[in-house]
Amino acid sequence: MVKRIISNNRNKAFARLIVVLLFLFMLNFVAQHFYKRFDLTSEKRYTLSSSTKSLLGGLEDHVYVKIYLEGEFPAGFKRLQRATRELLDEFKAVSGARIEYQFIDPTAIEDMEERKKAYDFLVESGIKPTNLQVKGDEQFSQKVIFPGALISYRGKAAAVQLLENQIGYGPEQVLNNSIELLEYKFANQIKKLIQRRSPKIGFTAGHGEAGETRLSDMIKTLQEQRYQVEMVDVTQQLSLVEKFNVLIIAQPKERFDEIEKYKIDQFIMHGGSVLWLIDPMVAHMDSLRNKNAYFAKPRNLNLEDQLFRYGVRLNNDLLQDMRCGKIPLVVGSVGDAPQTQMFPWYYKTLVTGENLHPISRNLDAVLFEFASTIDTLKNENIRKKILLNSSKYSKALMAPVRVHFSQVKLQPEPRAFPQSHLPLAVLLEGEFESVFKNRLTEKTQTLIDSIEGVEFKEKSDFNKMIVIGDGDIIQSQIGSRGNVYPLGFDVYTERTFANKDFLLNCIEYLLDENQLIDTRNKEVRLRLLDPQKVKSEKAYWQVLNLVLPIIIMLIFAVIYFFRRKRKYAA
Numbered sequence: 001m002v003k004r005i006i007s008n009n010r011n012k013a014f015a016r017l018i019v020v021l022l023f024l025f026m027l028n029f030v031a032q033h034f035y036k037r038f039d040l041t042s043e044k045r046y047t048l049s050s051s052t053k054s055l056l057g058g059l060e061d062h063v064y065v066k067i068y069l070e071g072e073f074p075a076g077f078k079r080l081q082r083a084t085r086e087l088l089d090e091f092k093a094v095s096g097a098r099i100e101y102q103f104i105d106p107t108a109i110e111d112m113e114e115r116k117k118a119y120d121f122l123v124e125s126g127i128k129p130t131n132l133q134v135k136g137d138e139q140f141s142q143k144v145i146f147p148g149a150l151i152s153y154r155g156k157a158a159a160v161q162l163l164e165n166q167i168g169y170g171p172e173q174v175l176n177n178s179i180e181l182l183e184y185k186f187a188n189q190i191k192k193l194i195q196r197r198s199p200k201i202g203f204t205a206g207h208g209e210a211g212e213t214r215l216s217d218m219i220k221t222l223q224e225q226r227y228q229v230e231m232v233d234v235t236q237q238l239s240l241v242e243k244f245n246v247l248i249i250a251q252p253k254e255r256f257d258e259i260e261k262y263k264i265d266q267f268i269m270h271g272g273s274v275l276w277l278i279d280p281m282v283a284h285m286d287s288l289r290n291k292n293a294y295f296a297k298p299r300n301l302n303l304e305d306q307l308f309r310y311g312v313r314l315n316n317d318l319l320q321d322m323r324c325g326k327i328p329l330v331v332g333s334v335g336d337a338p339q340t341q342m343f344p345w346y347y348k349t350l351v352t353g354e355n356l357h358p359i360s361r362n363l364d365a366v367l368f369e370f371a372s373t374i375d376t377l378k379n380e381n382i383r384k385k386i387l388l389n390s391s392k393y394s395k396a397l398m399a400p401v402r403v404h405f406s407q408v409k410l411q412p413e414p415r416a417f418p419q420s421h422l423p424l425a426v427l428l429e430g431e432f433e434s435v436f437k438n439r440l441t442e443k444t445q446t447l448i449d450s451i452e453g454v455e456f457k458e459k460s461d462f463n464k465m466i467v468i469g470d471g472d473i474i475q476s477q478i479g480s481r482g483n484v485y486p487l488g489f490d491v492y493t494e495r496t497f498a499n500k501d502f503l504l505n506c507i508e509y510l511l512d513e514n515q516l517i518d519t520r521n522k523e524v525r526l527r528l529l530d531p532q533k534v535k536s537e538k539a540y541w542q543v544l545n546l547v548l549p550i551i552i553m554l555i556f557a558v559i560y561f562f563r564r565k566r567k568y569a570a
Contacts, residue, residue: 046086046090048090048091048094048183049183049516049518049519051187051514051515051516051518051519052094052183052187052516052519053094054514055187055190055191055194055514055516056091056094056095056098056099056187056190057094057095057096058194059095059096059098059099059190059194060194061098061153061154062098062099062100062153063095063098063099063100063151063152063153063190063193064100064101064102064151064152064153065088065099065100065101065102065149065150065151065152065186066101066102066104066149066150066152067081067084067088067101067102067103067104067148067149067162068104068105068106068122068127068145068146068147068148068149068150069081069084069103069145069146069147069148069149069162070103070104070105070108071105071107071108071145073132073143073145074132076171076172076175077132077145077147077175079175079179080147080162080163080175080178080179081103083179083182084149084162084182085101085103087182087183087186088101088186091186106118106119106122106146107143107144107145119144119146122146122148125150125157125159126148126158126159126161126224127146127147127148127149127150127159127161128146128148128161128165129144129145129146130144130145130146130147130163131143131144132144132145147161147162147163148160148161148162148163149162149186151186151189151190151193152193153190153193153194154193156193157193158189158192158193158226159189160185160186160189161185162178162182162185163175163178164177164178164181164362165364165496177362180362180520181362181520183519184358184516184517184519184520187516187519188508188516188517191514191516192225192226193226195226198226198227198228199227199228199245199246199511200227200228200229200230200243200244200245200246201222201227201228201229201230201244201245201246201247201248201507202229202230202231202232202240202243202244202246202247202248203215203219203229203230203231203232203248203250204231204232204233204234204247204248204249204250204252205231205232205233205234206233206234206235206236206260207234207235207252207253207254207255207256207260207301208252208253208254209249209250209251209252209253210250210251210471210474210475212231213478213484214475214476214478214484215250215474215475215476216476216484217476217484217485217486217487217500218474218476218487218500218503221487221500221504222504222507225504227507230244232244232247234256234260234263234264235260237263238450238451239263239266239451239454240263240264240266240267240272241266241267241270241272241454242270242271242272244267244272245272245273245510245511246272246273246274246275246507246510246511247264247267247272247273247274247275248274248275248277248474248507249264249274249275249276249277249278250277250471250474250475251277251278251279251471251472251474251475252278252301252471253279253282253299254301255300255301255302256301256302256303257302258441258443258444259443259444259447261302261303261306261435261436262436262444262447264306265306265434265435265436266434266454266456266457268310268432268460268463268465269432269434269457269458269459269460270454270457270460271460271461271463272463273463273464273465273510273511274465274466275465275466275468275503275506275507275510276307276465276466276467276468277468277470277471277473277474278301278303278307278314278372278467278468278469278471279299279370279372279469279470279471279472280298280299280301280314280315280316280372280469281296281297281298281299281316281317281318281370281372281399281401282296282297282298282299283296283318283347283370283401283403284370285327285369287403288403288405292404292405292406293402293403293404293405293406294402294403294404295400295401295402295403296318296370296399296400296401296402296403297399297400298316298399305435306435307467308377309432309433309434309435310382310428310432310435310465310467311376311377311379311382311384311428311430311432312374312375312376312377312384312426312428312467313374313375313377314372314374314467314469315372315373315374315375315396315398315469316372316398316399317372317373317396317397317398317399317401318347318370318371318372318396318397318399318401318403319347319349319368319371319372319373319390319394319395319396319397319422319424319469320346320347320349320394320395320396320397320417321346321349321350321351321390321391321393321394321417322344322346322391322393322394322412322414322417323349323350323365323390323391323393323394324344324345324346324347324348324349324350325344325345325348325349325350325367325490325492325493326342326343326344326345326348326492326493327342327343327345327348327408327492328340328341328342328343328492329341329343329405329408342492342493343408343409344408344412345408346407346408346412347369347370347371347403348367348368348369349367349368349369349371349390349394349424350365350366350367350368350391350497351365351366351367351368351371351388351389351390351424351425352365352366352388352391353386353387353388353389356521357385357387357427357521358505358509358517358518358519358520358521359387359427359502359505359506359509359517359520360387360388360425360502360505361520361521362520363498363501363502363505364497364498364501365497365498366388366473366488366497366498366499366502367473367488367490367497367499368424368470368472368473369470369472369473370470370472371424371469371470372396372424372469372470373390373396373422373423373424373469374423374424374425374426374467374469375423376423376426379430381430381431381432381433382428382429382430382431382432383428383429383430384426384427384428385426385427385429386423386425386426387425387426387427387466387506388423388424388425388468388502389421389422389423389424390419390420390421390422390424391420391421392420392421393414393417393420394417394419394420394421394422395416395417395418395419396419396422423469424468424469424470425466425467425468425469426466426467426468427464427465427466427509428464428465428466428467429462429463429464430462430463431459431460431461431462431463432459432460432463432465433458433459433460434456434457434458434459434460436456437458437459440456464509464510465510466506466509466510473499473502473503474487474499474503475487476489477489477490477491479491486500487499487500487503488500505517505520
């Protein structure tokens with residue numbers, strides 16, 4: 001009898017086990033094919049933008065990602081590694097497993113020659129190394145890591161730099177900004193790899209614009225980003241319509257005639273975007289080489305009415321700002337050797353964007369030199385957004401401006417810079433009206449008649465353009481031996497500013513139809529512990545975390561003991 005009861009109990013237990021296993025198997029099967037992710041963070045950290053989802057959903061083939069961020073490094077980099085892994089998991093889920101990734105530690109290669117080859121390959125691919133100071137048992141040591149990734153798609157590859165280089169921010173803030181930009185960086189490079197046709201960018205020539213030598217680093221960067229780049233002489237080209245996606249007018253120095261203005265105007269009316277980098281004043285450091293002062297005067301480019309019609313006015317002034325770079329000046333000599341000292345140069349402005357626009361958000365300072373301010377004009381069809389502006393302590397000097405060195409030796413006073421946040425770069429969006437509406441001359445009409453297939457258009461569809469009050473920000477500095485420095489590098493302070501990043505963001509925004517660049521506005525809030533509170537309440541929380549679980553376990557044990565005792569006593 002007892003044996004039968006025991007046997008029945010075993011059978012029931014076995015049947016329950018089979019049912020539970022079957023349930024778990026079915027649950028696992030259903031979860032693999034039908035699942036939903038829930039992002040419970042307040043800033044929606046793990047939620048991809050609709051443009052990113054659309055991009056990943058349209059992948060026709062597999063994308064392979066190699067991330068060179070594996071190994072032993074500080075907690076901050078571990079956080080960057082974890083955020084990258086979580087993001088790629090989201091990419092993989094949305095793309096239907098068409099994203100495959102692998103974390104690699106290049107420092108783990110034991111053979112020194114092979115390791116050096118691997119390092120060289122990563123640098124040539126566009127991944128910059130970072131030196132880390134690692135604390136050992138007894139001392140600190142240096143370690144080189146490559147916080148970047150290589151993305152491959154159908155034989156093409158592109159690099160992504162995971163770690164931002166932002167001077168003036170603390171390490172935690174830099175890492176947080178880097179995490180915020182991860183989605184945009186990966187999605188943007190995937191977009192460029194899968195696009196069948198590269199956008200075409202034209203640099204205008206024919207009006208004394210910046211030469212190819214000074215533009216060489218920018219052109220090389222654009223080509224590496226899979227853009228087609230071409231110089232175009234506006235004086236010779238019959239029409240610009242549909243020949244380029246973006247036209248860059250970089251520091252013209254000579255006057256535009258009405259025919260040339262018409263070509264640019266109709267390029268805009270037919271959907272082309274323009275990046276204007278204009279110096280309305282004639283001012284340059286070369287003018288101070290053999291003398292201590294000169295007068296900077298307005299430059300006649302004949303573009304005022306055109307820009308006015310589009311919604312902005314470039315002022316004939318020069319900006320001075322207390323937030324500025326430095327230049328060396330000779331202060332004496334020892335024997336035959338001149339002695340130099342660094343002085344603040346108020347015309348060399350360090351500009352930031354104090355807004356949340358995706359073009360300028362999370363950018364380091366951009367270096368301007370002899371910049372002019374911009375006024376935005378009332379125009380209901382055009383939306384204006386200030387991208388970059390001066391600091392709280394600045395002033396605009398109206399033309400003619402006497403530029404001289406004697407000012408640098410005076411102690412700067414904030415009250416001498418009474419103006420603040422003066423606009424220096426403006427984004428215009430909307431339906432632009434042609435500057436030639438109701439004012440076509442006979443000569444212009446003859447040109448229109450000579451171009452087949454391109455009709456005069458009085459108003460554009462929705463379009464974008466960016467106007468910047470400085471033409472120097474797109475030009476590299478040239479060394480004494482003719483060597484070209486990277487764009488944004490200042491030879492006097494040996495610091496690289498964010499000129500290149502800002503201009504690339506401008507171009508990508510002008511070209512971006514899917515609003516992918518909006519993902520640059522993603523926010524990951526930095527939730528740091530209060531150091532004072534941690535110090536004062538450290539013991540309390542340690543005791544609570546150690547003792548409370550033990551108390552809870554004891555309570556359950558006592559309840560279980562008395563419940564069992566009561567059951568079997570009956």
